[in-house]
Amino acid sequence: MSADDEARRAEQERRRRAALLLGDLLPDTTRDERDDDTSSPPRTKGGTPAPSRRDDELMRDVPPHHGG
Structure with missing residues (x-):
């Protein structure tokens, strides 16, 4: 077995x-990349995605020293 084969097998392992440890961390596509209307976020009058309720919830949970 060559060093390249060993390195390839070690990387695969x-x-x-x-x-197994981390699972699937990242989706194949993000919400803003999808074309279907059901997963597209609502848009503002300027055409930018409107913040979701989850975004609003996360922004409320920001500690005061991190606020803007």
């Missing part, structure tokens, strides 16, 4: 173990 590292990725397999990381996937």
Whole structure:
């Protein structure tokens, strides 16, 4: 077995173990990349995505020293 094969197998094993530990961290597409109307966020009059209720909730939970 060559050094390249060993390195490739070690990398595959590292990725397999990381996937077992961490799971699927990132989706294949983000909400703003999707074309379907049901997952698209509401838009403001300027055409930018309107903040979601979850965004509002997270912004309320920001500590005072991090607020803007």
